[in-house]
Amino acid sequence: MEFFKVLKKHKHSKARLGLIKTAHGNIHTPAFLPVATKAAIKSLSPEEIKKIGFEAILSNTYHLYLQPGSKIIKKLGDLHKFMNWPGPIITDSGGFQVFSLGFGLKDKVGKILNKNIQEEQVGQQAKLARIDQAGVTFTSHLDGSHHRFTPESSIKIQEDLGADIIFVFDECTSPLANYDYTQKSMERTHQWAQRCLKAKKRNKQALFGIVQGGLFKDLRQASAKFIGDLPFDGFGIGGSFGKGEMKKALDWVIPYLPSNKPRHLLGIGYLDDIKEAVKRGIDLFDCVQPTRLARHGTFLTAQGKFSILKSVYQTDKKPISKNCSCDTCQNFNRAYLHHLFKTKEILGARLATFHNLWFISRFMEKIRRDIKEDKNIG
Ligand SMILES: [Zn+2]
Structure with missing residues (x-):
């Protein structure tokens, strides 16, 4: 079973129609995935989600790990059975939540950068998350308890959750970070990507790599080249962007990503952004x-x-x-x-x-x- 197929290329842009095949059904792309943060699309039932026309949903590893715990979900079957969603599921790696909560600026540093944030606030980054070469130690936003994610543990948690598409554990760098830090962080994300590939045991799940590199052209290109050369099933484009910077970043990275694999622009869901990203060859969105x-x-x-x-x-x-x-x-x-x-x-x-x-x-x-x-x- 071929995981992804480009069905048609658009004549006037780099957009493409595609089909992702998973054990739980197909995803026609370009597709938007509603987010079931804690195994629920807030206020709606899986039946209603299907009726609306969605084939797949995205759920958050960080939140499910804390509550109810990935071990409990595994005991109850997997995420599909737990929430009674029979279709395809994507889980993120927990990276974005660990770091965005770690910035202590969750609502101010979103995926699209709020320019009003002062540089000195970046210093708050270490408040809830502490990062080292091996992984991240973080404090639960629920009860203040201490936890640790590594590339290996993120993959294990995502295997226990049992989604059809899972993501590598990456460092989601603050868009306010300087060049030197962004480069260091990107190199760490690259090492972690290789460790995730090694750690993955289940064949049924597709694993997506993530391109980082912040707002710097040469770093974005280096990251796309490095991650694009690894044997992933698809690719996520991570990080936050300032207004107008998303289009630039996509123009930088997409030429380096293999055209026969799907591309997911993580966490972006404004309608104009979706159109611009589709025209540049993005296949998947969640927000x-x-x-x-x-x-x-x-x-x-x-x-x-x-x-x-x-x-x-x-x-x-x-x-x-x-x-x-x-x-x-x-x-x-x-x-x-x-x-x-x-x-x-x-x-x-x-x-x-x-x-x-x-x-x-x-x-x-x-x-x-x-x-x-x-x-x-x-
Ligand atoms: Zn209506």
């Missing part, structure tokens, strides 16, 4: 943004996003989007949704999450159709 926005009453539409909490919606009888065929838009109006969010009824979060995921699922469908028909993307 908490559509579901997180939904829980705060922000709806995604073709005209942009808007907050249902604004008082103008109090008596608005229109659906969120008249062109949307999701259950939320077919059955409820803005006035009712406004009320649900004002009164903090949990139904509001459910209906909003359903709509936002429906919207992004249709958005990806359109991208795949545009590639198929050689239309301009977006």
Whole structure:
């Protein structure tokens, strides 16, 4: 069984239609994966996720390791059985969470860099995570207990979770780190990538390497070259980017990655970014943004996003989007949704999450159709 096949190349860009085959089903790419951080897409059931049109989901090793623990999930079968999601699952390696929590700036240093952060705040990096050549010692954000991840233990945890695609353990460098530190960190990530390849025992799981290198062209290229030459089943592009820097970084690294293997842009999910990345040859995306926005009453539409909490919606009888065929838009109006969010009824979060995921699922469908028909993307 061939793991990945490029079905068609786009005439006007580097975009491609692809098919990933796993033991739990297929993924048609380019695809967006909703994030089940703690083995649940917040507020929705696996059946609803399937109904929305998603073939695969992504779950977080760091969170599942802490709670309920990968050993418990293994005892109960695997992650598919535990959460009753029969389709393909990707787990990340825990690297991003260990380090982003370690920055002590979790909400300020996201995947897209907030320029307001002052350089001196980078000093807080060591607050919760301590890194050495062998691995990372970190403090749980839940109860302050101490833990350690190494490339070997991250692979073992991901084998216990049993996802179809797993990731190497990498150091997700702060985008504020200087050249020397970024280089040192990248070299460590390269060593860890080789150790992950050696540590992997299960054949059923595909292992993806991760390209780092921060915001520096020569480091990004060196990382893509090094990681791209290793026998991985696919590749993730990691790290954070400033506005406008993501496109540059993709232009730097993609020429060095083998064209017959899938590429995952980790943690990026803004619609414009997805379009630009697809045009540069990215196949997979994951991001908490559509579901997180939904829980705060922000709806995604073709005209942009808007907050249902604004008082103008109090008596608005229109659906969120008249062109949307999701259950939320077919059955409820803005006035009712406004009320649900004002009164903090949990139904509001459910209906909003359903709509936002429906919207992004249709958005990806359109991208795949545009590639198929050689239309301009977006
Ligand atoms: Zn809708």
